[in-house]
Amino acid sequence: MNRGFAEEILSWKYEPPYDLYNNELSEDAIQELLTSNYKAVVNNDNDLIGFYCAGNSAQVPAGHQFGVYKESYLDLGIGMKPALTGAGNGTKFFSFILEQIQKDHELPLRLTVAKFNERAIRLYEKLGFVREAEFKNTTTEFITMVKEN
Numbered sequence: 001m002n003r004g005f006a007e008e009i010l011s012w013k014y015e016p017p018y019d020l021y022n023n024e025l026s027e028d029a030i031q032e033l034l035t036s037n038y039k040a041v042v043n044n045d046n047d048l049i050g051f052y053c054a055g056n057s058a059q060v061p062a063g064h065q066f067g068v069y070k071e072s073y074l075d076l077g078i079g080m081k082p083a084l085t086g087a088g089n090g091t092k093f094f095s096f097i098l099e100q101i102q103k104d105h106e107l108p109l110r111l112t113v114a115k116f117n118e119r120a121i122r123l124y125e126k127l128g129f130v131r132e133a134e135f136k137n138t139t140t141e142f143i144t145m146v147k148e149n
Contacts, residue, residue, distance in 0.1 A: 005040040005048050006033035014082045017116055020140060021079065032057070041097065049089075050080040052097045054105070060112050062137035068144045073110035076101060090123040098127065108148045115141035 010025040010033070023029055032038075036057040041050040058077030059069050069075065080093055101109065111129065113120050121131075121143065129145035136142065 001033055001038045001040045001051070003030060003034065005042075005051070006030045006038075008048055009033065009040075009051055009079065012079075012082050014085070018082075018085070020114055039100070041093070048081065049084055050078065050093055050097075052076065052078045052101070054101060058111065060135075060137065060142055063112060063135050063142065063144065066133070066135040068112075068133045068135055069110075071110075072107060073146060074101070074105050074107040076109050076111045078111075086119065090119070091126065094123060094127060102149075106149065108146060110144055110146045112142050112144050115143050121145070 007025060007030060010023045010029050012022070013019070014021050033051075036053065037055050038051055038053045038057065040048055041052065043049050054074055054076055056075065058075035063069050076097075078094060078097055080089065084093075098109075109129070110132070111124065113124065115134065124145050125131075127147070129147045131143055132146045133144045134141060135144075
């Protein structure tokens with residue numbers, strides 16, 4: 001991750017209902033991406049196509065109230081450039097990320113997804129994740145999904 005990629009990611013705008021994933025471009029948000037284990041994913045031309053993060057940065061804070069993050073899993077978060085979503089790119093993109101993560105980590109994986117995001121849930125299930133728990137913050141319902149090694 002570098003500053004240019006961080007600024008680009010924070011400027012992405014998704015169409016409703018995926019606008020839940022929109023961010024605000026701020027110095028604090030840039031620093032979060034630069035210092036909290038975020039990795040940029042680029043194509044062969046070094047164009048940014050997405051990102052991933054692992055660890056606490058991938059957790060939804062409200063999930064702690066419901067105890068969904070207690071077990072020893074590596075939490076994983078991903079994001080794809082809005083122009084590339086919904087176009088059949090998910091399997092290749094997420095498979096690449098899983099390959100990168102599993103090179104460095106032996107823990108089973110967990111991710112958190114908004115319950116309405118059925119296309120992401122289908123992708124995660126296709127790649128071996130199973131639904132584990134549900135919780136809600138003030139506006140959104142979430143599902144945690146896990147994948148054992």
